[in-house]
Every structure is written in C-alpha cells, then in structure tokens.
Amino acid sequence: MKFALYGAVAMATAMTAFAPAVAAAQELVLSIGSRGYGGMVERNIEAFEAANPDTSVEWLKVSDVPGDSRKLYVTGLTAKSPTPDVFAIDVIWAGEFAQRGWLEPLNDYLGEETIAAYNPSFLSAATVEDKVFAAPLYVDGTHLFYRSDLLEKYGIAVPKTWEEVISASKIVMEGEGNPQLYGFVSMWAKIEGLFMNWLSFINGNGASFFDADGNVAVNSPEAIAATQTMVDMLYEDRIVPDSILTMRPDDARTLFQQGRAVFLMVQDFVHAPLSAEDSPVAGKFDFTRNPYFEGHEDAHSTAMGGWLLAVNANSEHKEEAAKLVEYFTSYAAQLAAAIDENRAPGRTDVYAAPEMTEAALIQKFGEDYAVGVVRPSAITGSLYPRVSEVMQTEVTNALHRQKTVEEALNDAAAEVNSILGK
Amino acid sequence: MSRTMSLERRTALTGIGFVTPTILIIALILIYPIIQSVVLSFGQSSIDGSQPYQFVGLKHYAALMGDGRFWNALGVTFTFTALSIPLELGLGIGLALLMNESFKGKGLARLAVLFPWALPTALNTLIWRWMYNSDYGLFNGIALQSGLVDRPINFLGDEILAMGSMVVVAVWKTSSFMALIILAGLQSIPRDLFEAGRMDGMSKWQEFTQITLPLLKGPILVALIIRSMDALRTFELPFNLTDGGPVNATESLSLYAYKVIFDFLDFNFGAAVVVVQFLVIFAMSLIYVFALQNKD
Numbered sequence: 001m002k003f004a005l006y007g008a009v010a011m012a013t014a015m016t017a018f019a020p021a022v023a024a025a026q027e028l029v030l031s032i033g034s035r036g037y038g039g040m041v042e043r044n045i046e047a048f049e050a051a052n053p054d055t056s057v058e059w060l061k062v063s064d065v066p067g068d069s070r071k072l073y074v075t076g077l078t079a080k081s082p083t084p085d086v087f088a089i090d091v092i093w094a095g096e097f098a099q100r101g102w103l104e105p106l107n108d109y110l111g112e113e114t115i116a117a118y119n120p121s122f123l124s125a126a127t128v129e130d131k132v133f134a135a136p137l138y139v140d141g142t143h144l145f146y147r148s149d150l151l152e153k154y155g156i157a158v159p160k161t162w163e164e165v166i167s168a169s170k171i172v173m174e175g176e177g178n179p180q181l182y183g184f185v186s187m188w189a190k191i192e193g194l195f196m197n198w199l200s201f202i203n204g205n206g207a208s209f210f211d212a213d214g215n216v217a218v219n220s221p222e223a224i225a226a227t228q229t230m231v232d233m234l235y236e237d238r239i240v241p242d243s244i245l246t247m248r249p250d251d252a253r254t255l256f257q258q259g260r261a262v263f264l265m266v267q268d269f270v271h272a273p274l275s276a277e278d279s280p281v282a283g284k285f286d287f288t289r290n291p292y293f294e295g296h297e298d299a300h301s302t303a304m305g306g307w308l309l310a311v312n313a314n315s316e317h318k319e320e321a322a323k324l325v326e327y328f329t330s331y332a333a334q335l336a337a338a339i340d341e342n343r344a345p346g347r348t349d350v351y352a353a354p355e356m357t358e359a360a361l362i363q364k365f366g367e368d369y370a371v372g373v374v375r376p377s378a379i380t381g382s383l384y385p386r387v388s389e390v391m392q393t394e395v396t397n398a399l400h401r402q403k404t405v406e407e408a409l410n411d412a413a414a415e416v417n418s419i420l421g422k
Numbered sequence: 423m424s425r426t427m428s429l430e431r432r433t434a435l436t437g438i439g440f441v442t443p444t445i446l447i448i449a450l451i452l453i454y455p456i457i458q459s460v461v462l463s464f465g466q467s468s469i470d471g472s473q474p475y476q477f478v479g480l481k482h483y484a485a486l487m488g489d490g491r492f493w494n495a496l497g498v499t500f501t502f503t504a505l506s507i508p509l510e511l512g513l514g515i516g517l518a519l520l521m522n523e524s525f526k527g528k529g530l531a532r533l534a535v536l537f538p539w540a541l542p543t544a545l546n547t548l549i550w551r552w553m554y555n556s557d558y559g560l561f562n563g564i565a566l567q568s569g570l571v572d573r574p575i576n577f578l579g580d581e582i583l584a585m586g587s588m589v590v591v592a593v594w595k596t597s598s599f600m601a602l603i604i605l606a607g608l609q610s611i612p613r614d615l616f617e618a619g620r621m622d623g624m625s626k627w628q629e630f631t632q633i634t635l636p637l638l639k640g641p642i643l644v645a646l647i648i649r650s651m652d653a654l655r656t657f658e659l660p661f662n663l664t665d666g667g668p669v670n671a672t673e674s675l676s677l678y679a680y681k682v683i684f685d686f687l688d689f690n691f692g693a694a695v696v697v698v699q700f701l702v703i704f705a706m707s708l709i710y711v712f713a714l715q716n717k718d
Contacts, residue, residue, distance in 0.1 A: 078470065190669070251555075385686050389686070393670065
C-alpha cells in the first residue's frame with residue numbers, strides 16, 4: 001500500500017533523476033544547486049578526490065530554486081533511494097527531514113570540536129533531540145541595506161531601531177520630494193520570506209515564536225506591537241509602497257537598485273548585483289544588522305537563511321559521505337568560499353582567520369549573523385510547512401487590513417496550536 | 423457457417439489484439455492513478471513510511487467540509503470559470519466570424535489570433551506579471567504618465583483586481599482556442615444555406631441567429647466543455663501570476679491541492695481535494711451536455 005503513495009509519475013521522476021547514480025554504485029553522489037555554491041563545488045570535489053583516491057564524487061546538479069530541489073529530494077527520499085549520498089538542504093528543511101528519518105545524525109562523524117565551531121543559532125535549526133543532522137555550508141540572512149549618500153545628505157546617522165528607520169525615511173522622502181522614492185522596501189508578498197521578515201520584526205521587539213516554556217507566543221503583546229508597526233509603515237507612515245504586498249526579494253532589490261528606496265531589507269545575495277559596475281546605486285549604499293525596537297538593544301533580529309549539507313539515511317556509503325560533508329564544511333573550505341565566493345561561513349571561527357581581515361564584507365555579514373534568529377523549523381519538524389503557511393496567511397491578512405493585527409495573530413496562534421496538536 | 427464464425431472470431435481477436443496495448447496503457451497511466459487517488463483519500467498514511475496505510479473512511483472529506491480554505495479555493499475556481507468562460511466564448515465567436523470572412527491579410531490575422539494560444543501559459547503569465555507590476559509595469563507606466571491616476575494601481579496586490587487581472591490573461595490567451603474550434607464548425611456549414619436565406623430576405627443578424635448559431639451548437643459545446651474543464655483545474659496561471667495571493671484571493675482548487683500535496687506532503691488530504699475537484703468537473707460537463715442537448 002505504501003507504494004501507492006509515490007504514484008507512477010513520482011517514481012518515473014525519481015528514477016530519471018537518480019538513474020545515473022544507481023548505475024555507478026561505487027561512487028558518492030553529491031547533490032547541490034548548480035549556481036548556489038559557485039565555483040566551490042568543483043574545487044572541493046577535486047581536492048576531496050585527491051585526498052581520498054578510492055572515492056569518487058559525482059555532482060548531481062539540481063535546481064537553485066529551493067521549492068524545486070525540495071520536490072526532487074522528497075520524491076527520492078520517499079522511495080528510499082540510496083542516492084544522493086550527500087545533499088544540500090535549505091535550513092528550514094532540516095527539522096522536517098530529520099523527523100521523517102531521512103537524515104543520518106552526524107555527531108559521531110564530525111566530533112564535538114567541529115560541532116562547537118558552528119554558528120549556534122544556525123546549528124539549532126539542524127538539531128533535533130540533541131542530535132545534529134546537517135552541517136552549515138553557508139549563511140544567507142537578511143540585512144538592512146541603506147542609501148549612505150542620502151543619509152549623509154540629510155545628516156542622519158545609520159539607524160539602529162525601527163523608530164529611526166521610520167523617521168529617517170520621512171525626512172529623506174520629504175527632502176527629495178520625489179513621488180517615485182519610497183522609504184522602505186522588502187519582501188512582503190505571501191512567501192516564506194514574509195515569515196522571515198515578520199520574525200525579524202517581532203524578535204526585535206523582544207518577542208519570539210515560542211516562549212521560554214515552549215508555548216506558541218505569536219500573539220504576545222510585543223509581537224502584536226511589532227506587527228502593528230509593519231501595518232503602520234504601510235498605511236500611517238506611508239514610507240512603504242502598496243506594491244510591497246506583492247514584492248519578492250528581487251522585486252524589492254530592483255526598486256532599491258533603481259534608486260527608488262532609502263532602505264531595503266532582504267538577504268545578502270543582493271549585495272553583488274547592487275554593487276555591480278552598472279548598478280545606479282553602486283558606491284552609494286551600505287548595510288547594517290536588521291533594526292530592533294527601542295529598548296531592545298540585545299534583540300536577535302537578523303533572520304537567518306542558508307544551506308546545510310546532510311547525509312542521506314539510506315546511503316550505502318555513509319562513512320565516506322560524512323567525510324565529504326566534513327570536507328565541504330571544513331575551516332579551509334569555508335574560508336576559501338568566503339574569500340573567493342563571498343559566502344558567509346557557517347563556522348564562527350573562520351571569521352577570525354587572518355585572511356578574513358581583508359574580507360570586510362563577509363566580516364560584516366558575520367557580525368550581523370551573530371545576532372541572528374532562525375525560523376522554528378527544528379521544533380515543528382514535518383509540520384513546519386503548514387506552520388509557515390499559516391503565519392504567511394495571517395500576517396498577510398493583517399497587512400491587507402482584512403483583520404486587525406490582534407485578530408490575525410490570535411487566529412494564527414489558534415491554528416498553529418491545532419496543527420501542532422496542542 | 424463455421425467458416426464465417428471463425429473469420430469473425432479471427433477479426434475480433436485481431437481487433438482485440440490491436441486495442442489491448444492502448445487499453446493497458448490507459449489503465450496504467452489514467453485509471454490506476456484515479457483509483458489510487460480515491461483509495462488514498464479514504465486512508466491515512468505517512469510518506470516517510472513511519473505510518474502504514476490505514477482506512478479512515480470519510481475522515482478527510484469531513485475535514486474538507488470544515489476547511490475554510492477549501493471553500494475559498496472552490497469559490498475562487500467557480501468565480502474564475504464563471505467570469506472567463508462567457509467572455510472567451512463571446513470573443514471566440516467574434517474572432518471566428520472575423521476569420522471566416524475573406525479579406526486582405528487574412529492569413530496574418532489568423533496567425534496573430536493564434537499567437538497567444540501558441541505561447542506556453544507559464545511564459546504568458548510571466549510577461550503579464552511584468553506588465554501588471556505596480557512599480558515598473560507597462561500599464562502603470564502608461565496610466566501614471568498620461569495622468570489617469572496619481573498613485574500606481576496595485577493590480578496583483580488587491581483581491582478584486584487580482585482576480586480581474588487573472589481573468590484578463592485567461593481570456594487573452596484562450597479566446598483564440600475557442601475561435602479555432604468554432605471556425606472549424608463555421609466552415610462546415612454549407613454555403614447554400616446562406617444563399618437560400620438571402621433569397622428569403624434574411625438580414626445578416628437573422629442569418630447569424632437562425633442559421634449560424636444553431637448549426638454551431640456542437641462545436642460550441644465542445645469548446646465550452648474543454649475550456650470549462652481547463653478553467654476548473656487552472657493551475658499555472660495563479661501559480662505564476664499571483665501564487666494564489668493576495669491572501670488567498672486567487673488560490674484555485676488545483677493550487678490548493680498542489681500546496682497540500684507537495685508543500686505539506688499530506689497526500690491523503692490532498693487526494694480528497696483532488697477527488698472532489700474531479701467530481702465537480704464531471705458534474706459540470708454533464709450539465710453542459712444536458713443543457714445544450716435538450717434544446718434540440
């Protein structure tokens with residue numbers, strides 16, 4: 001009966017996708033996005049093969065669109081395919097995959113010292129019942145990008161709090177008198193990124209998804225106040241365009257790049273296009289950690305995303321697979337990825353490397369990640385996609401003023417509790 | 423006598439021999455998944471194999487009935503179908519009549535009409551998404567520069583506008599498909615019927631309502647059924663244009679089923695959604711067939 005679940009199409013897809021791997025069972029199959037980790041993949045594979053002559057690694061290139069590669073993995077893992085042996089997973093999948101028994105715990109392979117070197121916030125997303133199920137490859141979280149030239153022009157210091165962001169936006173918008181210029185843009189479309197965004201806001205006000213006792217706390221007074229600020233930025237302060245409600249990361253990036261926004265809050269991958277030679281804002285912008293609310297200086301408010309490497313629980317070469325994970329996430333490999341590919345390391349000790357003093361950009365990313373917050377994916381496990389969907393829907397309801405913030409978050413709390421069976 | 427029987431039997435056997443592979447393939451790729459979907463929808467299981475299949479009867483259907491999001495998706499699907507099909511049919515008949523006339527550049531006109539239909543929906547939708555964009559889209563650019571509006575219109579960010587925008591894309595793309603089927607019907611109407619009508623002093627309008635339309639009933643029915651089935655299972659359009667948003671204002675049944683199955687990995691509940699959708703489409707087709715046949 002279990003077979004019934006996969007369906008003919010799913011099986012066919014899985015078999016096509018994994019067929020080459022099955023044919024050559026002697027080698028490891030590593031599955032990772034074709035662009036995501038840049039030139040590091042091939043370099044690392046070559047070096048790994050040189051150091052381990054009896055193991056060869058085949059690179060199965062998968063889509064860089066997380067939803068697409070997730071579908072591919074899920075199909076294969078459901079069918080208990082032994083390949084890919086090692087695969088790159090989005091930070092929010094780790095809890096779910098681990099709970100479904102698809103990942104091999106790495107504690108025995110990696111050793112305590114290595115595990116202690118990982119960014120603790122980031123690692124918590126890959127830790128289920130005290131076992132580590134994946135190793136951080138790189139971090140890609142959100143930051144507050146700002147137009148340094150405009151702030152300078154109006155004599156405004158780089159804002160640290162949301163209150164300062166709002167007042168700075170108003171000063172610049174008024175001063176410039178350009179109806180095409182907005183204060184703040186970000187990804188507030190009903191996507192995963194909205195949930196990240198919202199977590200930044202509420203954590204910046206001292207709230208969090210679960211309270212200290214593990215209860216759902218999405219409708220705490222602090223969370224409601226922070227969410228209300230989002231709504232007010234849109235309708236009261238009017239520093240945010242209506243179109244933010246359909247913006248994905250790249251839409252927001254485009255607007256900022258066209259010089260039409262003072263602030264932008266998205267993931268660090270936008271730094272490269274924004275600073276490209278033909279970018280109108282090149283040299284006119286900088287970034288800082290995500291803001292917090294007044295009185296919450298210690299708040300962890302930088303929403304962290306990024307990728308991990310995990311070992312397939314059905315792999316026939318777990319030992320070698322774990323070795324490959326260790327190699328890819330090693331100090332040397334992460335240092336090289338930081339210097340050459342601008343990938344923010346998932347190991348905190350890499351930032352202290354002497355070579356890194358030159359890599360000012362990555363250093364700065366790293367400072368922000370020290371105050372990072374991850375999504376509650378490790379705790380919610382296989383229910384995470386539904387929890388995230390509820391939060392996206394209810395926050396959207398509030399942003400569209402379909403419900404008051406309080407109603408929306410109360411409904412969200414009730415729904416999340418019912419999903420989690422509380 | 424026995425010789426004829428054996429010839430008949432031989433013919434029959436040959437026939438069966440030819441048909442069998444087709445039936446087997448259809449059974450494998452069409453009937454098997456349908457049965458599996460129904461079986462799945464009556465049970466509970468876990469895709470990681472930790473929980474074996476267990477029959478739970480109508481549990482998922484009962485849950486569906488109390489699921490606001492399902493009713494929303496059903497409403498969205500019906501609204502979308504009810505808005506787009508009449509528009510497509512009207513425009514399709516108009517286009518077909520136009521293409522049936524002989525005029526200079528007719529070939530080019532036919533090509534132009536077919537163009538939207540020939541492009542993949544996903545691609546169409548991406549183009550439209552850019553045109554609708556409120557910050558750098560074509561429509562807002564024109565509206566703002568000509569002074570029609572002083573704030574950009576958020577086509578895809580407003581519940582009602584988003585549905586309207588989706589209908590426009592559907593009508594733009596699929597009217598030509600309606601036109602094509604109706605044109606084929608038009609061309610099968612014997613010319614002498616019109617000549618006879620003209621001799622009886624029929625006006626152009628009478629010709630249309632009394633000769634053309636009644637004879638087009640068959641093709642119109644086919645076009646309606648095919649397009650309604652398409653509209654009732656529309657997926658790529660909201661998936662690429664709005665992802666079901668804002669809130670869930672454009673989330674069709676297919677999109678909801680897709681999210682339940684592939685994002686939440688809840689195959690059983692997803693199967694129930696799909697089965698209900700199948701029944702809706704089936705019922706809709708029956709209604710069309712009866713409604714249009716009874717008038718004969």
